[in-house]
Amino acid sequence: MDHMYRELVHKYPKEKRYTLAMLQDIQRQNGFIPKEAMEYISEYLNLPMSHIYHLATFYKALSLKPKGKYVIKVCNGTACHIRGADSIKEELYNILGIKPGETTEDGLFSLEIVNCLGACALAPVIVIDNKYYGNLTKEELKSVIDQYKGAEIYG
Secondary structure (H helix, E strand, C coil): CCCCHHHHCCCCCCCCCHHHHHHHHHHHCCCCCHHHHHHHHHHHHHHHHHHHHHHHHHHCCCCCCCCCCCEEEECCCCHHHHCCCCHHHHHHHHHHHHCCCCCCCCCEEEEEEEEECCCCCHHCCCCECCECCCCCHHHHHHHHHHHHHHHHHHH
């Protein structure tokens, strides 16, 4: 299994300052950072596993668990919160059956709550695959999710 990470890791010098770049490359390749990859980096850089784990869990863009094909980010910033982000989150829980940080059993959707998406005028807003959906109602949300589900069935 180590050979999977060899090429990604060995393109960097054996210096601690490249740890994050290595983790980012592994994340890009796998969609998450497997434990074996962290162990490989730990050995390559001669750093404690705790250091690698700390970096991998500190940055929100990195994940130790596989994410769904579609990552849904729900904004919980002030404007979105005031304009009904809580009802959007609840509806997503109902539609998908998952909580933030979880992935649906079919591997299609992951759910994340973020502090701000920088689209306050569209509040409440979610982002799926870099596409913004604003001024959402619970009814519209179901339609948006159904589009992604339909794309999988008919795509």
